[in-house]
Amino acid sequence: MEPHEIEELIRQGLDCIHVKVSGDGRHFDAVVVSAAFEGKPMVRRHRMVYRTLGSRFDDERLHALALRTLTPDKWRDLGSGDGA
16 A cells, blocks of 8 residues: 555545554554544544554554544644644
């Protein structure tokens, strides 16, 4: 899979204000910013993202995805919500 394909799947399955995925075709890193993460622990946020990818881990189209899941407020606090 390509990073842009993963970004699109996440955007289709989760209301996000920012999604950025990088990787080498099997191992990926993603930053996902969504108001849906408000009040949820990290494990639950990650599960929400994994659900958007369906069976792609099961059939090994995806091998590894490191996630950074942020709320819009946290994203702005980190100085990243300025259009970057």
